[in-house]
Amino acid sequence: MTAIFAWLCAAVAAVATLGAAYFFDKSAEEGIEAAKERAAHADATAAQAHERTAALEKEAAEANARAAQYQLRFQQLADRLAPRIANETKLREALAKVKPVGPVQVWYAPEASDTMVLAFQIANILRETGWTVDGPQPIPDKHRTDETGAILPKALAWGAQPWGLSFFANGGPKVSREFREGYDGLANAIGRSVPDHGGSFSPPNAPDEPANVPAGSIRLIIAGKQDPYFNTPIGAPK
Missing domain, CATH: 3.30.70.2390 (Alpha-Beta Plaits)
Incomplete structure (x- = not known):
């Protein structure tokens, strides 16, 4: 009787262990999938941010080039209008x-x-x-x-x-x-x-x-x- 009871307890414990293992494995898989989704979302967000940064850098470079052209034209005009002085x-x-x-x-x-x-x-x-x-x-x-x-x-x-x-x-x-x-x-x-x-x-x-x-x-x-x-x-x- 005692042996049967012990066997039953061991069986219950084994089933519980298996259930817990399955539960934790399932939770771990779900956690990994969720982490992967979050990582993919983060990568997409980073890629978008990178694209936006590149676009802003391009716009800034174009604006700087236009400003340099305007500055050059202004200086050329100022030189043309300045009084002539011999070196x-x-x-x-x-x-x-x-x-x-x-x-x-x-x-x-x-x-x-x-x-x-x-x-x-x-x-x-x-x-x-x-x-x-x-x-x-x-x-x-x-x-x-x-x-x-x-x-x-x-x-x-x-x-x-x-x-x-x-x-x-x-x-x-x-x-x-x-x-x-x-x-x-x-x-x-x-x-x-x-x-x-x-x-x-x-x-x-x-x-x-x-x-x-x-x-x-x-x-x-x-x-x-x-x-x-x-x-x-x-x-x-x-």
Whole structure:
């Protein structure tokens, strides 16, 4: 009897153990599946967050690129509108390699805002480096009998460009090598030291009309800057 009871207790215990094991195994499987689902959901959420982060980074990079372009355009416009000032170091170094010829006439268009300051700056440096300078002075009036001349800016009336720096020279019927080299060196030195200089360079072979440069002389005419909006010289008659 005792043995039967013991056997029954052992059987009950075994069944209980098996049931508990099955229950725990089932719960463990369900827990694992739930964990897998949570992990998959977390992975999907992370992937979405990563995609969103990448999209935001792309938008930020595009915005930064646009901002850089706007900044560049603004700086370019500011540089175009800023007064022209010669780089004195470059100008002095370049002029030191050139033998002075001339004299040099320096004229400027007074209707433009920066021409007078630039003319005096260049003229002073030329004098300090051994050049003989006549001026600076405003572009003088020139009598023109034709109707076109009456409406032209003064720079144009004297054969110069309506904007930038225009160089003229009269080396006589037979231009000497010394005069040509001095004239070329002067124009290159000034042109390379003045930002956005534009203008024109005429050969030194005794120009007559409309420049009328005295024999043996060089003339620099400083007109206004070119308008970055309308492609016309700033300060020119509208």
